[in-house]
Amino acid sequence: MIVAEAKPFAEVAGMIGGCRRLLVVACAGCTAVCGVGGVRQAGELAAALRIHFRLKGLELETEVTGVTRQCEPEFVGELAEAVARCGAVLSFGCGVGVQFVADRFAGVPVFPALNTRFAGGFTVSGAWEERCRLCGDCQLHLTGGICPLTRCAKGILNGPCGGVQDGRCEVGWDVPCAWMLIHERLAALGRTELLRPIRPPRNWAHTSAGPRRQGVSTDDSGK
Amino acid sequence: MTLESNLARLLREGHFAVTAEVGPPKGASADPLLQKAAALKGYVDAVNVTDCQTAVVRLSSIAAAVHLKAAGLEPVVQMTGRDRNRIAIQSDLLGAYSLGVRNLLCLTGDHQRFGNHPEARGVFDLDSIQMVAMVRRLGDPGEFLCGEPIRGERPRFFVGAVENPFAGPLEMRVRRLEKKIEAGAEFIQTQCVFDLERFRRFMAMVREHGLHRRGRILAGVTPLKSVRMARFMRDQVAGITIPDEVLARLENAADPAAAGVSLCVEQISELRKIEGVAGVHIMAIAWEQIVPEIVRRAGLYPRPAQ
Numbered sequence: 001m002i003v004a005e006a007k008p009f010a011e012v013a014g015m016i017g018g019c020r021r022l023l024v025v026a027c028a029g030c031t032a033v034c035g036v037g038g039v040r041q042a043g044e045l046a047a048a049l050r051i052h053f054r055l056k057g058l059e060l061e062t063e064v065t066g067v068t069r070q071c072e073p074e075f076v077g078e079l080a081e082a083v084a085r086c087g088a089v090l091s092f093g094c095g096v097g098v099q100f101v102a103d104r105f106a107g108v109p110v111f112p113a114l115n116t117r118f119a120g121g122f123t124v125s126g127a128w129e130e131r132c133r134l135c136g137d138c139q140l141h142l143t144g145g146i147c148p149l150t151r152c153a154k155g156i157l158n159g160p161c162g163g164v165q166d167g168r169c170e171v172g173w174d175v176p177c178a179w180m181l182i183h184e185r186l187a188a189l190g191r192t193e194l195l196r197p198i199r200p201p202r203n204w205a206h207t208s209a210g211p212r213r214q215g216v217s218t219d220d221s222g223k
Numbered sequence: 224m225t226l227e228s229n230l231a232r233l234l235r236e237g238h239f240a241v242t243a244e245v246g247p248p249k250g251a252s253a254d255p256l257l258q259k260a261a262a263l264k265g266y267v268d269a270v271n272v273t274d275c276q277t278a279v280v281r282l283s284s285i286a287a288a289v290h291l292k293a294a295g296l297e298p299v300v301q302m303t304g305r306d307r308n309r310i311a312i313q314s315d316l317l318g319a320y321s322l323g324v325r326n327l328l329c330l331t332g333d334h335q336r337f338g339n340h341p342e343a344r345g346v347f348d349l350d351s352i353q354m355v356a357m358v359r360r361l362g363d364p365g366e367f368l369c370g371e372p373i374r375g376e377r378p379r380f381f382v383g384a385v386e387n388p389f390a391g392p393l394e395m396r397v398r399r400l401e402k403k404i405e406a407g408a409e410f411i412q413t414q415c416v417f418d419l420e421r422f423r424r425f426m427a428m429v430r431e432h433g434l435h436r437r438g439r440i441l442a443g444v445t446p447l448k449s450v451r452m453a454r455f456m457r458d459q460v461a462g463i464t465i466p467d468e469v470l471a472r473l474e475n476a477a478d479p480a481a482a483g484v485s486l487c488v489e490q491i492s493e494l495r496k497i498e499g500v501a502g503v504h505i506m507a508i509a510w511e512q513i514v515p516e517i518v519r520r521a522g523l524y525p526r527p528a529q
Contacts, residue, residue, distance in 0.1 A: 153334050153336075154305075154331055154332075154334060154345065154347045154350070155347050156331055156347065156350035157350060157353070158350050158351075158352040158353065158399070158402055159350070159399075160390070160391060160395070160399070161331050161350075161351075161390075162385065162386070162387030162390045162414060162461075162462045163333075163334070163390065163461040163462055164390045164391045164461075164462070165390060165391070165461055165462060167391070170334065170337075170461030170462070171334050171336050171337075177391070180391060180395075183392075183395055195398065196398075196402075198352055198353070198356060198402055198405060198406055199353075200353065201309060201348065201349050201353045201357075201368065202348075204348070
């Protein structure tokens with residue numbers, strides 16, 4: 001899932017300064033599951049913002065609502081009446097959700113309440129870790145189900161580098177060396193021969209020419 | 224202009240090679256480099272110029288190499304994949320070759336987190352192994368990574384890579400060394416050796432795989448200047464191990480720097496006895512002036528004619 005974290009309060013307060021009415025929109029998708037984007041968090045931040053502006057002698061009215069997923073136009077469309085009442089939106093969606101809300105309501109400022117961090121899952125309750133860089137060229141069958149692009153600090157494909165010590169990565173001794181994990185796992189599977197071939201440089205072409213698309217006809221000819 | 228790498232020739236002829244590491248200055252003048260060059264000239268077969276080591280911005284390794292070459296030393300340019308993608312690397316290498324650089328050491332690079340711009344985006348488009356393979360193809364058959372032919376002169380570098388015998392299980396290190404040689408590395412520079420016992424075991428495995436015949440191995444050595452430096456390297460620098468007895472010798476010495484130099488000279492003499500070690504690479508960190516003394520006392524002076 002997409003893992004996000006709350007932006008610092010001062011940053012959010014700064015970006016909405018000048019708004020009189022604000023629609024605060026939770027998302028019941030990924031950001032709610034990782035405990036930062038649900039209706040409860042949206043309600044708490046709305047209350048905190050009202051108090052913050054009242055102490056400055058300013059009045060902010062907030063309306064709190066939520067949608068099933070902000071990354072789907074159909075659900076975002078449900079917000080139309082509330083958006084019309086408020087004239088500004090604070091979104092608790094991920095970066096995708098914020099943009100879908102902005103797309104749908106062209107004349108309305110939309111603010112992000114969260115920083116979208118990565119695609120991952122929780123390793124222990126409440127601790128989230130990145131597991132996928134969304135590179136579009138999955139090689140996990142070659143690496144024992146452990147992604148070196150994501151979990152190696154340098155994203156190298158022919159590891160480990162010389163910075164491993166006691167199975168840990170030099171960038172942080174709490175980080176296991178992804179390539180050591182790969183070696184150990186492939187050894188346990190009796191498949192270390194997979195480590196022998198030199199893995200060629202990656203093809204980044206499909207990740208660097210504007211937003212990636214799927215299910216739409218694209219013209220690859222360049223003409 | 225030299226047509227062939229002198230370092231390659233010496234190694235091919237079976238000389239025990241001596242190279243030294245030189246870090247470029249953190250400023251825009253070549254003077255500090257030229258002072259180091261004056262100290263090293265005649266005592267080493269080549270000088271290895273770091274490419275923003277530990278991710279700290281310094282004068283470019285290629286520019287530094289050109290200054291050193293003008294001062295009469297043979298440079299080895301280090302090139303990392305941390306700050307350049309495949310386009311920039313190939314372009315810089317064409318430029319380096321056109322300026323007379325003939326030796327190249329390919330590294331993935333220290334992570335930017337350790338440097339003075341930890342906010343920088345690390346590139347890492349190619350790892351060291353992929354870079355070695357790419358550079359060999361530039362020379363022969365003379366094509367870019369994309370497969371397009373090079374027009375006119377091809378850059379035929381003498382290509383090296385590094386290996387750290389002290390990081391992780393030995394078996395894995397030897398396997399990675401094999402991949403580097405498989406990719407086309409012609410010489411290998413190792414991380415500084417303090418733990419001779421482990422290095423001997425590493426070399427035994429290297430010989431079992433016949434890798435010492437396919438790539439020339441230069442063992443890294445570093446003179447320890449003080450107890451503080453030794454402790455710092457042991458505790459803070461990833462992939463360096465310093466045995467207790469080495470540290471104890473410095474601690475018990477009236478003059479730790481002199482003890483460090485003696486230790487380095489002894490290490491070189493031990494390394495020369497190991498089959499498959501084709502030379503030493505002296506990394507006298509911020510202490511290049513000591514290299515001539517080490518080379519003399521190790522019995523490696525004078526150097527063969529260039």
